Amino acid sequence: DSGVTQTPKHLITATGQRVTLRCSPRSGDLSVYWYQQSLDQGLQFLIQYYNGEERAKGNILERFSAQQFPDLHSELNLSSLELGDSALYFCASSVEGLNYNEQFFGPGTRLTVL
Amino acid sequence: GENVEQHPSTLSVQEGDSAVIKCTYSDSASNYFPWYKQELGKGPQLIIDIRSNVGEKKDQRIAVTLNKTAKHFSLHITETQPEDSAVYFCAAGRTNAGGTSYGKLTFGQGTILTVHP
Numbered sequence: 001d002s003g004v005t006q007t008p009k010h011l012i013t014a015t016g017q018r019v020t021l022r023c024s025p026r027s028g029d030l031s032v033y034w035y036q037q038s039l040d041q042g043l044q045f046l047i048q049y050y051n052g053e054e055r056a057k058g059n060i061l062e063r064f065s066a067q068q069f070p071d072l073h074s075e076l077n078l079s080s081l082e083l084g085d086s087a088l089y090f091c092a093s094s095v096e097g098l099n100y101n102e103q104f105f106g107p108g109t110r111l112t113v114l
Numbered sequence: 115g116e117n118v119e120q121h122p123s124t125l126s127v128q129e130g131d132s133a134v135i136k137c138t139y140s141d142s143a144s145n146y147f148p149w150y151k152q153e154l155g156k157g158p159q160l161i162i163d164i165r166s167n168v169g170e171k172k173d174q175r176i177a178v179t180l181n182k183t184a185k186h187f188s189l190h191i192t193e194t195q196p197e198d199s200a201v202y203f204c205a206a207g208r209t210n211a212g213g214t215s216y217g218k219l220t221f222g223q224g225t226i227l228t229v230h231p
Binding site: 002004033042043045048056058090102104105106107108 | 163205223224
């Protein structure tokens with residue numbers, strides 16, 4: 001158990017809908033990262049937040065957005081869903097500083113768009 | 115941007131044999147190279163990492179080597195056991211001297227390791 005929690009575990013929805021994925025980082029970790037894992041694209045970095053501020057952006061679609069709240073939990077919002085958005089979505093967290101960039105992953109949310 | 119290539123895509127070994135997985139990266143500024151193990155239905159688990167100021171690191175049956183000149187790094191698992199069967203990912207990232215990350219890890223495509231009893 002990495003200490004990172006993600007809800008829900010599974011999500012099934014229809015095209016055109018909007019969903020919110022939630023992540024709680026390990027206690028003490030200030031950075032949260034979101035990754036998408038699909039069979040054809042592998043593990044792709046989407047976005048990073050550090051202490052509430054966006055720090056880095058990867059291959060995140062404009063239909064997707066994220067935020068990190070004062071209690072450091074993060075949410076990833078996916079809208080106008082398409083079939084191709086079906087994937088595993090992972091959240092990871094890390095503590096900045098001496099143990100730089102060791103990222104610990106949550107169990108993931110499996111999104112199925114029908 | 116960074117590109118990480120990982121080989122082989124599948125690896126099958128007998129219990130007790132060694133397994134080696136190799137990765138190459140393209141960005142010479144990358145200085146942090148972790149390896150993750152992902153079991154079915156679970157998130158990736160960090161198993162070992164190496165920073166660019168060292169060439170080799172060992173943790174029990176697992177070792178990682180780094181050749182910065184050639185931009186490649188490898189994972190070595192000795193005395194493999196059936197419970198080592200999983201998907202293994204290499205990754206590359208950047209941090210500054212103070213330890214603040216620049217954000218993302220770029221992952222290889224993964225290696226499916228199967229250890230036969």
